[in-house]
Amino acid sequence: MIVNIERKITRPIRVGNVAIGNLAGISVQTMTNTNTEDVDATLTQIQDAVAAKADIVRVSCNTQKSTEALKEIVKSAGVPIIADIHFNHKRAIEAIENGTHCIRINPSNITEHGLIEIVRCAVANSAPIRLGLNSGSIERGILDRYKEPCADALVDSALLNIQKLENMNFSNFKISVKSSNVKTTIEAYRKLSVRSDYPLHVGVTEAGTILSGTIKSSIGIGALLADGIGDTIRVSLSTKDLREEVRVGRQILKSLGLLRNSIDIVSCPTCARTLIDVISIARDLEGATENTEKKLTVSVLGCVVNGIGEALNSDIGIFGFEKGVAKIYTNGKEVATIKEQEIVKFVTKKIAGL
Ligand code: SF4
Numbered sequence: 001m002i003v004n005i006e007r008k009i010t011r012p013i014r015v016g017n018v019a020i021g022n023l024a025g026i027s028v029q030t031m032t033n034t035n036t037e038d039v040d041a042t043l044t045q046i047q048d049a050v051a052a053k054a055d056i057v058r059v060s061c062n063t064q065k066s067t068e069a070l071k072e073i074v075k076s077a078g079v080p081i082i083a084d085i086h087f088n089h090k091r092a093i094e095a096i097e098n099g100t101h102c103i104r105i106n107p108s109n110i111t112e113h114g115l116i117e118i119v120r121c122a123v124a125n126s127a128p129i130r131l132g133l134n135s136g137s138i139e140r141g142i143l144d145r146y147k148e149p150c151a152d153a154l155v156d157s158a159l160l161n162i163q164k165l166e167n168m169n170f171s172n173f174k175i176s177v178k179s180s181n182v183k184t185t186i187e188a189y190r191k192l193s194v195r196s197d198y199p200l201h202v203g204v205t206e207a208g209t210i211l212s213g214t215i216k217s218s219i220g221i222g223a224l225l226a227d228g229i230g231d232t233i234r235v236s237l238s239t240k241d242l243r244e245e246v247r248v249g250r251q252i253l254k255s256l257g258l259l260r261n262s263i264d265i266v267s268c269p270t271c272a273r274t275l276i277d278v279i280s281i282a283r284d285l286e287g288a289t290e291n292t293e294k295k296l297t298v299s300v301l302g303c304v305v306n307g308i309g310e311a312l313n314s315d316i317g318i319f320g321f322e323k324g325v326a327k328i329y330t331n332g333k334e335v336a337t338i339k340e341q342e343i344v345k346f347v348t349k350k351i352a353g354l
Pocket of ligand 1: 268269270271272273274275301302303304305306307
């Protein structure tokens with residue numbers, strides 16, 4: 001059963017061929033952690049991210065050589081590239097001129113003059129900008145007012161910087177207001193979403209290692225997406241394998257029914273009543289349907305306790321009926337009674353026919 005989330009309508013922008021905002025599909029981003037000057041190493045990570053289905057990849061550009069490397073990276077990446085820039089506005093201009101599809105800047109570490117130059121270049125090249133605000137770098141005046149980097153301070157910082165760009169007649173941007181504190185992140189995005197209709201890039205910054213970062217991101221990003229807030233997301237994990245970030249991001253969207261084409265596998269935790277090998281069947285079905293472009297729910301339960309109810313609410317329902325034997329339902333109707341060894345093949349075929 002899919003419960004639809006009413007999403008907030010935001011302004012549309014484009015990052016390369018990816019539409020963001022105005023109810024476009026929620027894109028999943030990640031970021032390389034190579035030295036961007038090393039084109040081969042960076043492209044290898046980007047290809048890993050693409051294989052894991054990242055929609056957009058960000059690379060850090062802190063030297064002129066790294067913005068020079070963008071020429072080759074953008075040409076070969078096969079996915080839109082965002083250049084992440086801090087401190088030196090010249091890097092942003094080089095990145096745009098070398099073909100990056102978007103730049104991310106944190107305006108609190110760019111001079112007023114630098115911001116004007118960046119916007120001029122972005123307009124000339126039709127390049128969008130992400131205003132990437134962070135609780136660790138809020139403007140001094142705002143911080144003095146609130147004494148701490150709270151949600152209201154982040155929102156004030158966002159509104160101040162939105163005003164600066166609007167004063168330059170620039171609206172081709174999206175915003176993020178990330179904090180490493182999950183509650184602050186949720187509150188800041190909720191408040192900003194009421195006061196602005198620019199597209200929102202949602203994430204919990206510096207979320208931590210794979211386990212804690214996945215949990216923090218799932219709570220923070222998940223709560224906002226469930227509210228209909230968020231146009232593009234990045235799960236930020238301390239990991240060498242950025243595919244982890246993409247997988248978690250996609251799984252968050254899947255869990256909320258926000259991936260346009262995906263199979264959502266519902267499975268029980270198993271217990272003494274379990275009659276079929278739920279764990280292996282759910283895992284094998286997930287693997288077999290990873291690239292299936294259909295929006296369906298498949299439930300795998302160990303017995304009739306919740307099995308029939310879930311089966312009636314799923315596109316395909318599987319539940320243990322007697323030891324080693326399962327009933328299969330499609331669209332709420334019983335269609336087969338089969339041995340557990342045959343389930344994955346049978347159901348994969350059914351999915352193909354739906
Ligand atoms: S559905 Fe049945 S087997 Fe699965 S956890 Fe519940 S009672 Fe146990």
